[in-house]
Amino acid sequence: MQIQVNASNGIENKDALERWADGEIKGTLSRFAEEVTRVEVHLSDETTGKSGGGDKRCTMEARLAHHQPVAVTHDAPSQDEAFRGALAKLKRMVEHTLDRIEGRRDRDSIRKDVDIAPE
Template sequence: MQVQVNTGNGVQNKESLERWANEFLNGELARFRQELTRVEVQLTDENRGKGGSDDMRCMLEARLTGHEPVAVNHRGQTMDEAIRGAATKLVRAIDHILGKLDRHQHRDRESIRRSESLLG
């Protein structure tokens, strides 16, 4: 899974940030490795360094194989808080999408209760 980090509005794009985000997101999303091709991270400082509550914003967009992209946002007081909050939301969103897929596939399966050869 590829992790691409983009920054804007006063956030410095540092190698250490990219390395940490890559390791953190690969760990958090490890169970979805087969379904994910890429995760894009967009970090922005909404107040451009002036301070204030919840001024750091993290948007995560996950590219799932065979599905539309999934995007979530989270705001926090620190960059770490924003990334961790967005990762939690992304895990829930992917769980929801793949869980729905599992339920729909389950409904399409043949049931022994419907098999005429077993009824007669």
């Protein structure tokens, strides 16, 4: 699983952030290592230089093997909260998407083994 972290100008310590984010994402999504090929993280400070809560935004996109990518966004007062909130949402979204795909494969058709009696 490849991890790419993109940060806007208002985000500090990008190198340390990339190492930390890589470990957090791989740990949280380890169960889906076969299905998730890449995760892109976009961190931004929506109100650079201004005061106010909820100004950090984290958007994560997971690329799933042989499926459409899924993306989530989380806004929070701190970078850490935005990242953790987005990661929790991404985990739920990946679980839901893969469960839905697996469920469709395993589901029996209602049209299977139906005897139609001639009139």
